[in-house]
Amino acid sequence: MQVYLVGGAVRDERLGLPVKERDWCVVGATPAELIDAGYRQVGKDFPVFLHPETGEEYALARTERKTAAGYHGFDFDTSPKVTIEEDLGRRDFTINALAVDGQGKLIDPFGGKRDLDKRLIRHVSDAFVEDPVRILRAAKFAARFAGLGFRIAPETRDLMRTMVASGEADALVPDRVWKETETALAGPNPQLFFEALRSCGALRVVFPAVDALFGVPQPVEWHPEVDTGLHTMMVVEQAARLSDATEVRFAALVHDLGKGTTRLGDLPSHPGHERRGKQLINAMGDHMPLPRACRDLGLLVAEYHTHCHRAFELRDDTVVKLFERTDAFRRPERFELFLLACEADARGRTGFERRDYRQAAHLRVAFAAAAAVDAGSIAGEHEKKKIPEAIRKARVAAVSAARSQDQSP
Numbered sequence: 001m002q003v004y005l006v007g008g009a010v011r012d013e014r015l016g017l018p019v020k021e022r023d024w025c026v027v028g029a030t031p032a033e034l035i036d037a038g039y040r041q042v043g044k045d046f047p048v049f050l051h052p053e054t055g056e057e058y059a060l061a062r063t064e065r066k067t068a069a070g071y072h073g074f075d076f077d078t079s080p081k082v083t084i085e086e087d088l089g090r091r092d093f094t095i096n097a098l099a100v101d102g103q104g105k106l107i108d109p110f111g112g113k114r115d116l117d118k119r120l121i122r123h124v125s126d127a128f129v130e131d132p133v134r135i136l137r138a139a140k141f142a143a144r145f146a147g148l149g150f151r152i153a154p155e156t157r158d159l160m161r162t163m164v165a166s167g168e169a170d171a172l173v174p175d176r177v178w179k180e181t182e183t184a185l186a187g188p189n190p191q192l193f194f195e196a197l198r199s200c201g202a203l204r205v206v207f208p209a210v211d212a213l214f215g216v217p218q219p220v221e222w223h224p225e226v227d228t229g230l231h232t233m234m235v236v237e238q239a240a241r242l243s244d245a246t247e248v249r250f251a252a253l254v255h256d257l258g259k260g261t262t263r264l265g266d267l268p269s270h271p272g273h274e275r276r277g278k279q280l281i282n283a284m285g286d287h288m289p290l291p292r293a294c295r296d297l298g299l300l301v302a303e304y305h306t307h308c309h310r311a312f313e314l315r316d317d318t319v320v321k322l323f324e325r326t327d328a329f330r331r332p333e334r335f336e337l338f339l340l341a342c343e344a345d346a347r348g349r350t351g352f353e354r355r356d357y358r359q360a361a362h363l364r365v366a367f368a369a370a371a372a373v374d375a376g377s378i379a380g381e382h383e384k385k386k387i388p389e390a391i392r393k394a395r396v397a398a399v400s401a402a403r404s405q406d407q408s409p
Helices: 008-014 031-036 084-089 112-118 126-130 133-144 154-166 174-186 190-199 228-242 246-254 257-261 273-287 292-309 316-325 332-347 358-371 375-379 384-405
Strands: 002-006 023-027 048-050 057-060 063-066 074-077
Touching: 002 008, 002 084, 008 112, 023 084, 031 048, 031 057, 063 084, 126 154, 133 154, 133 174, 133 190, 174 190, 174 246, 190 228, 228 246, 228 332, 246 273, 246 292, 246 332, 257 273, 273 292, 292 316, 292 332, 292 358, 316 358, 316 384, 332 358, 358 384, 375 384
Parallel strands: 023 057
Antiparallel strands: 002 023, 048 057, 063 074
16 A cells, blocks of 8 residues: 655645645555544545544545546546556646655656646646536636746646537536635635636636626726726725635625626616626525625625715715615624725726725714714613614714714815
8 A cells, every 4th residue: 555645735835835735645455444544434426534643635546437427427446456647647737636655756647847837737638628627626726826927728728618618517516616716716816717717718607697797898987997897807806905805805706797787778887787786696696505695795785885986975864874774783894894895896997906995984984983872872762663763863963973074085
C-alpha cells in the first residue's frame, strides 16, 4: 500500500499559498484493509475514508468511465491495481493532477508543474467534456487565482464551449451550481467567475437572468459604461472590495435583474425594474437552494437601492418608511449590509469607482437618530392603537433633526 498527497494541497504548496486541507490517495489497498487499520468509510459513490487520528480524507485510487449524461453518470474502478498515474488522469486540470509520495517526490504525469509556472488552467484530457461541473470549476479557479496571473487555456475554453453547445451543460443541477457559485462569491474577484462562464456560453444556461443583462443599455448620463451586464460585473467587483459577506456580493449580482426584461420601447430607461427584479430573484430562489440571507438581502437591494441613491431627496417620513420596510429596527446589521450593497452599485460605474457614497453616511446618521427613540416610553404614554403612529412621529422628528445637522451632503 502506498499513500500520496494529492490535488489542491500539492498545488497550493507549490504556489506558496496556505494549505487549508489535505487529501490523500491510497494505491494498492482494498476497503477492508483500510477499515481493519482503523479508517472510517464515508464515501457513498466511491470509497473515501477518514484517518483514525487526523480525520483527513483518504480515497482509494480510482478510474472513471462515462455511462450517462451529467456528473453522476460514471462507473468507478477502485481495484488495488489502479496506479497513481491513472488516478491523476481522471482529474480536471493539470494543476490539480499532482501528487507527492512518502519520500517527497513529485508525481506529475500531465505537466501540472509546467502549467503552474505558466499560470494556465488546462484540462488533463479530452475526458474533461464528460463532466459539466468542470465548467464551473474552471470559472471558479480562474477567479480564485486571477491575482496570481492565472487564465483558462484557450484549448480548455474551447472544450467548455463545446460542452455548452452539445447540451452537456444542461445536465448541471441547481444544487451543484449554487455550491460552486457560493464558493466563487466568497473568494477573490467573484465577477471573473461569471465572466468566465459567459465567455463559454454557460452563463446563459446556469444564470439566464444575469446573462440577459448583457447588451441592455442604460442612460449614459448615469451609467457611462452603458451596458447593464458590464455594470453588474463592476458592482460585484466593488461589493467584493467593500465586504466579505456572501450575501452582499450576491445582492450586487442580482440588484438590477429587472433591467433584463425592460420593454424595448422604454430603453434606455428602466421603469419598474425594481419590482421585476424581485420576481426574478424569487424565481431563482425557487430554482436553486439560495441561502435565506442571500435571497432576503437580494430582494431588499433590488427593491430599495434607488431609494438609497436618492437619500438626500427623500422626505423625513419616507426615510423612516425605508427603515421600516427594510426591517432596519429589528435587523440593523442587515441594514448595514444593504447600505454596502447600494454603495457597491453606486461605485460600479465607469469613473465612479472611488467616489464617496455620501448617501450611506447620511442614512446611517438618520437611522442612529431614529433607533435612539425610546419606543417603550412612548408606548407607555398612549393607547394601544395609537402607539405605532406615535412612535413613527417621534422617529420622523428625530430623523428630521439629525438630517438638518448632518454635513454629509
